[in-house]
Amino acid sequence: MLKQTEGSHAIAECVALCRPEVICAYPITPQTHIVEGLGEMVKAGDLKHCEFINVESEFAALSVAIGASAAGARTYTATASQGLLFMAEAVYNAAGLGLPIVMTIGNRAIGAPINIWNDHTDSMSMRDAGWIQLYAETNQEAADLHIQAFRLAEELSMPVMVCVDGFILTHAYERLDIPTQEQVDAYLPPFEPRQVLDTNEPVSIGAMVGPEAFMEVRYLAHHKQMRALELIPRLSAEFRQVFGRDSGGLMRTYRAEDAETIVVALGSVNGTIKDVIDELRDEGCAIGAAAIISFRPFPSEALHELLSHAKRLVVIEKSLAVGIGGIVSHNLRMVLSGISLHAYTVVAGLGGRAITKASLRSLFERALRDELEPLTFLDLNQAAVNRELEREKAQRRSGPSAENILRDLAGGAL
Amino acid sequence: MTMQQIKFYQTGTFTVGNRLLDADQRSVQANMERTNSLNSGHRACQGCGEALGARYAIDAAMRASNNQVIACNATGCLEVFSTPYPETSWQIPWIHSLFGNAAAVATGVAAAMKVKGRKDVRIIAQGGDGGTTDIGFGCLSGMFERNDDVLYICYDNQAYMNTGVQRSSATPPAARTATTMAIGAEPGNAFGQGKNLPLIAMAHGIPYVATASVAYLRDLEAKVSRAMTVRGARYIHILVPCPLGWGAAPHDTIKLARLAVETGLFPLFEAEHGEVTSSTKIRRRVPVEDYLKPQKRFAHLFGKTPAVSTLAHIQETADRNIRKYGLLEKHD
Numbered sequence: 001m002l003k004q005t006e007g008s009h010a011i012a013e014c015v016a017l018c019r020p021e022v023i024c025a026y027p028i029t030p031q032t033h034i035v036e037g038l039g040e041m042v043k044a045g046d047l048k049h050c051e052f053i054n055v056e057s058e059f060a061a062l063s064v065a066i067g068a069s070a071a072g073a074r075t076y077t078a079t080a081s082q083g084l085l086f087m088a089e090a091v092y093n094a095a096g097l098g099l100p101i102v103m104t105i106g107n108r109a110i111g112a113p114i115n116i117w118n119d120h121t122d123s124m125s126m127r128d129a130g131w132i133q134l135y136a137e138t139n140q141e142a143a144d145l146h147i148q149a150f151r152l153a154e155e156l157s158m159p160v161m162v163c164v165d166g167f168i169l170t171h172a173y174e175r176l177d178i179p180t181q182e183q184v185d186a187y188l189p190p191f192e193p194r195q196v197l198d199t200n201e202p203v204s205i206g207a208m209v210g211p212e213a214f215m216e217v218r219y220l221a222h223h224k225q226m227r228a229l230e231l232i233p234r235l236s237a238e239f240r241q242v243f244g245r246d247s248g249g250l251m252r253t254y255r256a257e258d259a260e261t262i263v264v265a266l267g268s269v270n271g272t273i274k275d276v277i278d279e280l281r282d283e284g285c286a287i288g289a290a291a292i293i294s295f296r297p298f299p300s301e302a303l304h305e306l307l308s309h310a311k312r313l314v315v316i317e318k319s320l321a322v323g324i325g326g327i328v329s330h331n332l333r334m335v336l337s338g339i340s341l342h343a344y345t346v347v348a349g350l351g352g353r354a355i356t357k358a359s360l361r362s363l364f365e366r367a368l369r370d371e372l373e374p375l376t377f378l379d380l381n382q383a384a385v386n387r388e389l390e391r392e393k394a395q396r397r398s399g400p401s402a403e404n405i406l407r408d409l410a411g412g413a414l
Numbered sequence: 415m416t417m418q419q420i421k422f423y424q425t426g427t428f429t430v431g432n433r434l435l436d437a438d439q440r441s442v443q444a445n446m447e448r449t450n451s452l453n454s455g456h457r458a459c460q461g462c463g464e465a466l467g468a469r470y471a472i473d474a475a476m477r478a479s480n481n482q483v484i485a486c487n488a489t490g491c492l493e494v495f496s497t498p499y500p501e502t503s504w505q506i507p508w509i510h511s512l513f514g515n516a517a518a519v520a521t522g523v524a525a526a527m528k529v530k531g532r533k534d535v536r537i538i539a540q541g542g543d544g545g546t547t548d549i550g551f552g553c554l555s556g557m558f559e560r561n562d563d564v565l566y567i568c569y570d571n572q573a574y575m576n577t578g579v580q581r582s583s584a585t586p587p588a589a590r591t592a593t594t595m596a597i598g599a600e601p602g603n604a605f606g607q608g609k610n611l612p613l614i615a616m617a618h619g620i621p622y623v624a625t626a627s628v629a630y631l632r633d634l635e636a637k638v639s640r641a642m643t644v645r646g647a648r649y650i651h652i653l654v655p656c657p658l659g660w661g662a663a664p665h666d667t668i669k670l671a672r673l674a675v676e677t678g679l680f681p682l683f684e685a686e687h688g689e690v691t692s693s694t695k696i697r698r699r700v701p702v703e704d705y706l707k708p709q710k711r712f713a714h715l716f717g718k719t720p721a722v723s724t725l726a727h728i729q730e731t732a733d734r735n736i737r738k739y740g741l742l743e744k745h746d
Contacts, residue, residue: 021529022522051525055518056556063515063553067486067522070509073529075522093511197484197507197523199535206487206510207497 001178007139007169010176011104011162012037014143016047017184018102018150020076021191022068024053024061028083029116030166031106035078058083062090062103069099070205072196074150077101080166081108084122088129095130095221097206098195100153100160102146103131107267107318108166109351113402117352118166120266120318124327130221132160132228133296134248135266139169140176141293144247147179148235150188155231156224157194163295165268167352179243187242225297232294250299253306255281256288261368262307263289265316266328269348269355273316276360285368292328304335313343314367316355316378320347325375342370348378355379384408442474442635449476449505451483456503457495461664463628463654463671464492464569468540470628471567471652472506474635478642479536484527486520488541488550489513491576491656492569514549516541517557520564528563536642537563543570543584547611558618561646565638568611568649571656579659583609586679587731588724589711591659596714605727615649616688622648623685628655629672630682633694637684653680661710673705678732681739693739702729 005013012034015023023042025035039054041047051068055061061077069075079087084105094101105123109115123133132152136142142164149160164170195205209217229250236248246252254274256262263273270291280287290306292299307313313336315329324330326345336343344367349355359379366372387408392398442448451472458465475483487493487510496503497510511519520539527535539557541550546568557564573591574580580593587605590596594603615623622644626634634652641648655671657664674680675694679702682694703725706712715721736742 022525024522049529051529053521053525053560055521056559057552059515060518060521060553060556063511063518064522064525066511066515067509067519067524068526069522070519071484071523071526073522073526075526089512090515097511197509199482199484199507202505202507204497204499204502204504204508204510207499207502208494209499213499 001180002175003178004173004175005178006033006171006173007142007164008033008106008171009037010139010143010178011146011164012041013178014146014184015076015102016041017179017181018076018147018188019074020050021073022051022053022065022075024055024064024068024075024077026055026058026061026079026083028058028080029106030108030118030170031078031080031104033170034104034106038076058087059090062087062094062101065101065103066090066094066097066099069094069101070097070195070197072191072193072198074154074191075101076103078104078106080106081110081116081122084126085110088126091126091129091131094159098157098221100150100157100191102149102153102160102162104146105161105163106166106170107163115351116166118168118318119350119352120163121320121350123161123163124319126161127296127327130158131296132156132158132225132294133163134160134294135163135292136165136169137252137268137270137291137293139172139174140245141247142169143176143178144239144243144245147184147188148239148248151235152228152231154191156228158221158224158228163267168268177245183242187239228294228297229299229301248293250294250302252291252293254289254291256290256306258286259288260286260310261288261312261314261364262310263287263314263316263364264292264303264328264332265289266292266295267318269316269318272355272357272360276357276364279361280364287364287368295328295331298331298334300335303332304339307336307341308339310341312367312370313341314346314364314372315344316346316348318349320350344372344374344376346372346376346378353379381409441632442477443470443631448473449481451476451504451506452496453503453505455501457498458491459658459664461657461667462491462495463656463667464542464571465495466667467569467626467628467634467652467654468492470631470634471638471650472538474638475536475538475565475642476506478639480534482535484508484523484535484537486511486516486523486537486539488516488539488545489576490542490545491571492540492542494576513545515553516545516550517564517566518553520566521557521560521562524563536565538565538567540567540569542575543568543572544574544582546570547583547609555614555618558615558620558647558649561620563645563647565641565648565650568651569654570651571654571659573656573659575656575659584611586728588715588721588728590714591711601714602712612649612651612685616685618647619688620647620649621645621687624650625680625682626650626652627671627675627680627682628652629668629675630694633682640684659711661713662708666708670705670708673700676700677702677705678736678741679705679728681735681741683739690739693741695743696736696741699736699742702732
């Protein structure tokens with residue numbers, strides 16, 4: 001049903017349609033509206049056969065989810081930013097145990113300096129934890145991906161993170177199509193766990209594994225993700241059959257067929273990128289884009305194929321690998337074997353810095369002229385940075401740099 | 415009940431009573447049909463108090479629940495010695511997730527059982543003192559506060575034994591560990607304020623809290639059985655001597671556990687909704703020296719110049735416990 005709704009609420013409604021049995025909640029901006037929405041549905045009795053548990057930390061949230069999932073319940077939680085880091089040990093554990101938990105990440109920066117706005121540093125920090133990571137471009141896709149995520153998680157017995165840009169998507173209101181219960185039931189069968197804590201068939205889960213078997217167990221986790229490379233497009237195609245629209249898949253290209261320059265990005269920024277590409281295409285530039293939806297598993301083959309005829313690759317990243325540059329571009333290097341092209345890493349939008357059409361257009365124009373540095377910080381206020389560097393040079397006790405920059409930008413020369 | 419012909423013999427303690435009881439009053443472990451939830455063949459050290467405590471506790475919980483128990487284990491000795499595959503000793507559904515989250519994992523299992531309408535399945539979380547009083551404390555307190563239907567059992571051997579005997583917040587004052595060396599002006603663990611988990615559990619007002627000891631196994635079984643009659647968050651704190659960490663002979667595990675009680679250093683009591691409802695009286699009060707001396711972790715207190723003031727300080731703690739919990743029979 002079409003309705004004007006908030007991204008978070010649409011996600012909550014879609015999660016509810018998946019008939020979750022245990023939901024754990026701990027507040028952290030910007031994912032809070034999602035669990036609030038679900039809590040309301042449980043409390044009002046609209047979402048039946050579901051336990052909604054308010055826990056004391058994100059570490060507990062995912063730990064409760066681990067217990068519930070191991071006991072055979074379809075389990076959901078959501079977090080962001082510091083919360084994801086606080087549960088980091090359990091993030092790895094849930095994946096290592098092969099528990100099909102679905103978790104939304106309302107993507108947000110990591111402090112210090114503390115910052116509640118959007119970038120991808122949080123989920124990127126957990127990219128190798130063993131979870132499948134799906135990045136939504138729009139709110140419709142964010143909502144839809146959750147339905148696919150439960151199916152994917154449960155078929156593979158592996159947890160799935162659905163990454164949704166904080167505020168840009170979570171708090172945006174737009175017209176969305178919320179599926180019916182019949183549609184979701186047709187797509188998502190009841191949860192049949194591969195392993196379960198059952199008093200009739202006792203098993204030990206989470207035993208100590210030594211060097212004789214650890215490699216094999218870890219390899220199996222990788223193997224499962226390789227299987228997901230086949231499963232994700234299949235589930236997306238099935239989704240289209242049931243729900244009548246395209247959502248998900250490994251990646252989505254845009255005007256990339258004959259493109260000499262390919263822009264790669266994750267999440268909502270792809271909307272702006274597409275607008276700029278349209279403008280440049282109108283002017284005759286051979287430029288296209290690819291939105292990576294599945295960052296884990298990484299669609300290496302598809303990206304290799306896409307990039308094999310390109311001359312330039314521009315990676316727009318909402319995260320920074322301090323000391324080297326980009327994370328997504330670093331991953332893309334793995335697929336560039338045998339391909340000769342100019343590769344540009346652009347770190348953009350950190351801590352919610354707006355990525356505007358004007359900035360992207362100017363950036364792409366420079367890329368088309370091969371005038372970009374290998375690593376660019378989009379819209380960096382270099383003058384403010386230089387003034388802080390000067391302060392640091394001038395005196396040993398120059399003070400906390402975040403506060404210095406803020407004071408500087410406010411015009412105070414205290 | 416399957417009966418076994420046994421010979422009467424005197425063990426030098428109250429355990430003899432079990433052999434003289436009617437069959438239906440005997441301990442869970444005396445029953446040939448006991449579940450052996452933690453089966454033989456595990457890799458615990460000789461004289462391990464934790465293995466003994468866990469065996470009694472879980473078997474008692476199994477009997478009380480018609481064998482419907484799921485256990486969630488914190489990382490630690492109990493987890494490590496019981497599970498090197500394929501030799502798992504657990505005959506019950508059992509999960510180990512992390513060091514600090516056993517209580518939360520148990521909450522999750524309990525929620526799953528509730529939503530599936532399996533009220534008959536009972537959930538136990540268990541861990542050592544490190545996993546309970548330190549790293550798992552946040553999750554434990556959360557579980558208490560929500561009054562989740564979980565029995566949490568702490569096997570307290572008073573240090574991080576699995577990693578090589580480092581201090582925990584349950585390590586007693588003056589005890590030598592790998593991180594509280596018996597050197598310097600104040601050898602051993604510092605005299606802090608302690609972290610009394612049973613009292614902290616009581617402060618949450620949860621329906622049932624008890625302390626138990628592997629020297630009083632019938633009492634331990636009775637407390638587990640009592641806990642299983644209650645719904646909501648329950649906590650049992652069992653003192654389990656560790657021969658390795660305490661520097662004691664494996665055959666002294668029971669003796670030391672009993673001395674801890676008889677000195678007053680480890681009071682045995684039960685509490686409901688935050689109020690103490692019973693305490694086990696000390697039959698033969700002994701000075702703390704009797705308990706401390708056989709343990710190498712306290713050897714520095716008994717050198718050429720005994721640490722008189724330190725011993726007096728520890729004795730004060732024991733005396734305070736005796737007053738606080740009414741551990742001595744009143745003789746008018």
